[in-house]
Structure formats: structure tokens, C-alpha cells
Amino acid sequence: MIPDLDQIRRVLIIDDEPANVRVLSISLRSDGYEVLTAFSGEEGIARFVAETPDIVLTDIKMPGLDGIQVLKEIRGRTDDVEVIIITGHGDIDNAIEALQYGASDFINKPIRDEALAVALYRAKEKLALKRLVEAHTDELEIEVQRATRELRRQANFQAKLIGSSNDGIVATDANFNIVLFNPGAERIFGWDGSEVVGLRKGNDFYPPDIDDVFQSDLQRHETRKELPWRETTIVARDGERIPVRFSATLLYEETEMMGSVAFFQDLREVKRLEHELVQSERLAAIGQTVAGLAHGVKNVLQGFKGGSYLVDIGIEKQDTEKLKKGWAMIQRSIANTSDLVLDLLSYSKQREPEFEACDPNAVVEDIVLLMGDTARSHAIALTTDLDPQVGEVVMDPRTLHSSLLNLVTNALDACIFDGDTSKRFSVSITSERKTDGWLHFSVADNGIGMPAEVRARLFSSFFSTKGHRGTGLGLLVTRKLIEEHGGDIAFESQAGRGTTFTVRLPFQPVEAHSPPQP
Amino acid sequence: MSEKVLVVDDDPDVQLFSVTVLEENGYTPLTANDGQEGMAVIRKEVPALVILDVLMPRESGIKLYRTLRTDAKFKSVPVIVLSGISKRSFLRSQNALAEFGGEKVPEPNLYLEKPVEPEELANAIKTVLG
Numbered sequence A: 001m002i003p004d005l006d007q008i009r010r011v012l013i014i015d016d017e018p019a020n021v022r023v024l025s026i027s028l029r030s031d032g033y034e035v036l037t038a039f040s041g042e043e044g045i046a047r048f049v050a051e052t053p054d055i056v057l058t059d060i061k062m063p064g065l066d067g068i069q070v071l072k073e074i075r076g077r078t079d080d081v082e083v084i085i086i087t088g089h090g091d092i093d094n095a096i097e098a099l100q101y102g103a104s105d106f107i108n109k110p111i112r113d114e115a116l117a118v119a120l121y122r123a124k125e126k127l128a129l130k131r132l133v134e135a136h137t138d139e140l141e142i143e144v145q146r147a148t149r150e151l152r153r154q155a156n157f158q159a160k161l162i163g164s165s166n167d168g169i170v171a172t173d174a175n176f177n178i179v180l181f182n183p184g185a186e187r188i189f190g191w192d193g194s195e196v197v198g199l200r201k202g203n204d205f206y207p208p209d210i211d212d213v214f215q216s217d218l219q220r221h222e223t224r225k226e227l228p229w230r231e232t233t234i235v236a237r238d239g240e241r242i243p244v245r246f247s248a249t250l251l252y253e254e255t256e257m258m259g260s261v262a263f264f265q266d267l268r269e270v271k272r273l274e275h276e277l278v279q280s281e282r283l284a285a286i287g288q289t290v291a292g293l294a295h296g297v298k299n300v301l302q303g304f305k306g307g308s309y310l311v312d313i314g315i316e317k318q319d320t321e322k323l324k325k326g327w328a329m330i331q332r333s334i335a336n337t338s339d340l341v342l343d344l345l346s347y348s349k350q351r352e353p354e355f356e357a358c359d360p361n362a363v364v365e366d367i368v369l370l371m372g373d374t375a376r377s378h379a380i381a382l383t384t385d386l387d388p389q390v391g392e393v394v395m396d397p398r399t400l401h402s403s404l405l406n407l408v409t410n411a412l413d414a415c416i417f418d419g420d421t422s423k424r425f426s427v428s429i430t431s432e433r434k435t436d437g438w439l440h441f442s443v444a445d446n447g448i449g450m451p452a453e454v455r456a457r458l459f460s461s462f463f464s465t466k467g468h469r470g471t472g473l474g475l476l477v478t479r480k481l482i483e484e485h486g487g488d489i490a491f492e493s494q495a496g497r498g499t500t501f502t503v504r505l506p507f508q509p510v511e512a513h514s515p516p517q518p
Numbered sequence B: 001m002s003e004k005v006l007v008v009d010d011d012p013d014v015q016l017f018s019v020t021v022l023e024e025n026g027y028t029p030l031t032a033n034d035g036q037e038g039m040a041v042i043r044k045e046v047p048a049l050v051i052l053d054v055l056m057p058r059e060s061g062i063k064l065y066r067t068l069r070t071d072a073k074f075k076s077v078p079v080i081v082l083s084g085i086s087k088r089s090f091l092r093s094q095n096a097l098a099e100f101g102g103e104k105v106p107e108p109n110l111y112l113e114k115p116v117e118p119e120e121l122a123n124a125i126k127t128v129l130g
Helices: A018-030 A041-051 A067-077 A092-100 A113-164 A183-189 A210-220 A268-316 A320-348 A360-377 A397-416 A452-457 A474-484 B012-024 B035-045 B061-069 B087-099 B118-129
Strands: A010-014 A034-038 A055-059 A082-087 A105-108 A168-173 A178-181 A230-235 A241-253 A256-266 A356-358 A381-385 A393-395 A426-433 A438-445 A488-494 A498-506 B004-008 B028-032 B049-052 B079-083 B110-113
Touching (some): A010 A018, A010 A041, A018 A034, A034 A041, A041 A055, A055 A067, A055 A113, A067 A082, A082 A092, A092 A105, A105 A113, A168 A183, A183 A256, A210 A241, A210 A256, A241 A268, A268 A320, A320 B012, A356 A360, A360 A381, A360 A397, A360 A438, A393 A397, A397 A438, A397 A498, A474 A488, B004 B035, B012 B028, B035 B049, B035 B061, B049 B061, B049 B118, B061 B087, B079 B087, B079 B118, B110 B118
Parallel strands (some): A381 A426, B004 B028, B079 B110
Antiparallel strands (some): A168 A178, A168 A256, A230 A241, A241 A256, A356 A393, A426 A438, A438 A498, A488 A498
């Protein structure tokens, strides 16, 4: 901004000689100034206070208040004025004194127009510049005030935010002295902020796991932008171990470590709900188990009742045929009872796999041998596609045997139950050794397949589509065995098209397995 | 000629039991292994009574019962359900099907939960057939 010198026009002339005042007045008015006059120092001050001129032109030698005193008086009141001192010829000492007291310039008598014009011009320039700076300063001050208010507002907001956060927030300075301990932290840790802030170290409250976070931060030399949550346990004031989620970071300004902050979330409620959920699921599972079991038991009992009814009739009527049929029915019921009980036992019992060197492909061949008759009697092609790379490995062959036996039985049933007479039914078993330490087995059939509602309930207990022939536990037991072995089971199925089960089991190479010492 | 009674059950032992009870009480038993077979026999033979299991492979008794009760010709054929499934579960599944857009069907004439004594089954048959 360029100072506007034309705005500065009011000049006060103070001189005890009226002739001088008149001459100067005429000269200045003709230059466009607005001229005020005073004929003594005292009158000059009064007019100055009343009129606030921009420039004061004062004689130095006056009776009463002289020019220096007038200058001091004016400077004592304001800086927003320029004072030009008029000195006698050779009165250099007074002139210097005047400059020391803040006069902007001095001119000698007799006053020459050029000298006056230059002095006035300089005075105007100085004043204008000063006003410009002041205006800027004012603006700056307003801006600073506004920014301060905004900062205070934000700080208030953040303080409220931190204060009302459900999360516990603990912040420290670079020496890990606690500087912030919000109400959330008070609730979790059981300490009052006033007992902690400035008095304790972050390490008194931080869980030990936090060191990992800080160590890795120390290497990065910057504040994390993302704070991953981790779960841990903290010890509250009363000794209660409280499960929490926390995230933490060191705070950096540029590359200098300024402090640390950690956020804690109380997981007690979540854990309680989780526990309740598990309990209610367990209850539901027990209910389901009892209901499913009841169905199985009812069917088995019906078999016993039916069998003994036939036996009774056989005895009564001397009917050997009925007797035989009834006895066979009782025997089947015994077998069904045994199946149900054994399935239940193996489902409810935790079993550790027993690892040994074995040939998985031989296990598959054994299954084919076992089930071959059933397959042939229903015209189902039972085939294998075995990976010769499988060789001898260390795993539990019993897990593989029971799992595959169950899956192949299911696959055959899926073909037997399929009413589609146009199909040539087949069940095929494959094995494959992957380089990543896993064996993959699959059992695929082109039988009846599963609609969505069956797929959804496939692994639930006592769910069976096999009517009287299923206990509804087979697949469940199989999955349990596979999971105990560290493996997993998956399937794909389409109603009317067939089903493929895939089993993945981990194994150890034989050489890595040290046989038990004799 | 004695009345024809159809036994629909996938369990051969239950079939044999029911058939024996029927024979001993002077009825002519017919058998079917699932819902599909059952419906075929009903259309062909038009039995006086159907003894129906619920959980069977291929087509369940739930479906067969609905087919029967919504078919003008077989609406009045009486049905005794003989199942390990509780009556409540059976009715619940029927109601669910009704809500699914089907019509509401009446309850079966009698509902017997396995295991059932031979006398119980015989009495039920006599009650329903009058």
C-alpha cells in the first residue's frame, strides 16, 4: 500500500511572533494545507489537544513553554504527529536536543520556502508510513486475536472431545511423564487424573506390549498415521486385570520425539457379551443335540419294539419266518444303537492325532476295497486318481481313513438316493501332494447333489437327509477329526449334479520325523 | 375285501413292523419308500388310509402330506403320521410352508410319535377307519 500524503494537511503553527505566524500561514495555505495557529507554547498545546493536527511547526524560543517543552508535551501524548522545530540561525545544540526528543526535523530562520517544503514533505512521508505500519499492526493484532480465539475454541473442542471420549487416552511428554489422562482412562485404570498427570510415568500404566509399538516407531522417526488396534490386558488400580484394545504411537514433530499417546478401549463388556453368546450357543447346541439325539433314539427304539413284536408273533404262531425277521430287526437295531453311540462318543471326545509314517495312497486303496462291493451292487463306478508323488509321509492315517470312509459312504449314498435313471453314477477319489506341505484329497460324486438349504445346514449336528440311515453326525465327526489334524474340509455341490468334498491335511516329510527311540 | 392301507417309510424295519400290524388286524398293506413312491401308489391304488413317516430321503412326508391335502381327489384320504419328529415340529413346518404362499392344510387325523407299540398303532388305525 502506498501512503497517501494528501490526506495529511492539518498543520499547527506555534510562534510568539504574530508576523512570523502570518507569513507561514499564507505560504502553507497557498500550498493547500489547513492551517491552525497558536501564539504561545501553552496555547499551542491546547489547540493541539483540541484539533489533533498532523504536523506541528513550532518556534523553539518562546516565553513560557518553549519549543522543546511543547515537543515533549506532544510526544508524551501521541506518536501520531510530526513535529518540526524552527530554530534560530546557528542554534545547532537546541536543534540536536529537539531531534533527541522526537522532532522529525528542524528548519532555520529565516525560513526559506524550499527548506520548509522539504521538511514538510519528509514529515508527511514519515507520518504516512507510520500510519500505514500502525494500520497493518492493527490488522495483524485483530488477526492474532481471531486466531487465538479460534485456537482456544479448537483447544476447548479438543479438550471436550478428549474428555468425553469413551476411549481412555493417555499422553506423555518425551520423557514419558504423563501430561494427559482423560476420564475414559480414569474409568479403565481406576486412577484420578490429578493423581497421575505430572506425577507418574506412562510406563506405570502402559501395558508391556506397547514397547513393541514404540520400538518400531523409534526406527521410523515419525508419528504413525494408522494406529492398528491390539488386544492385551492391563492391571487396574485395584488389581483387576482388564481386557483392553489399545493403539499407541510416539509423537514426532519433524524428526524430534515430542511424546507418546495411547488409546485404550475397555473390552470387559464385549468379553462379557462374547462369553454370554458362547454360553447361549452352547445351550442351543445342547438343545439341538438333545432334540437330534431324541430322534435317533426314537428310531432305534422303534426298531427294538418292532423286532420284539415280530418275535412275539413268531413264537405265538410257531412262525419261523416272522421269528427270523423279528430277530434280524433286533440285530439291526443293536447295530444302529452301536453306530449312534460310537458316533456320539467320537464327536464328543477330544482326540489328539497320532502321527506316524504312512502311505496315504494305500489308505485310499483300502477304502476302495472296503466300499467296492457296495458300489458295484448299485452299479456305481468307484475310481481313483492318485498322485504317485504322495509317497510316504508323516501324518495320522486313522484321521484320513475315517474321513475318507465317511465321505465315500456319503458319495455312494448320494448316488443311491438319486432317482435319475439316465445317469451313469461314479465316485472318484483323488490325492495330490502340494509343495507347501499339504496333501489334498477329493471325493467327487455325480449323485443327487444338495439344494441350498441342505448346503447351509450340512455341518450342523443331527442334520441328515438320509432318513433312518443317518445319525446326522458323520460329517461333523469327519470335520472334527480333520480339524484336530490341523486340516480343513470344504465342499461344492449342485442339486441334481453332484458333490465334491475337498480335504486338506498337513504332513511332515518322513526324514524330518524322528522315530521313537527303542 | 379288506381295506388297503399304505405305509410310507424309508426304514424297512418300520415298514415291516407296520405291515405286520396291518396284516394281524386284517388290512391289506401297501408300501412305499419315500414321498414320490408314496404318491404314485396313492394315485394307482387309492388306499383307505396312509401311514406316513416324515423324514425320508428324496421326498419327505411334509411334502407328500401337502400334495395329498391340496389334491381334490385325495383330500379326504385319512393320514396317520408315524414319525420320530414331534407333532409340533411337523405342524411348524406345515405352517411355514403355508406362510410361504401355500394354502393352510388341516392337521393329520392322528399323529403318533415313534416308538409306538403295536396295539397303539392298531387302535389308531381302527379309530381313523371307524
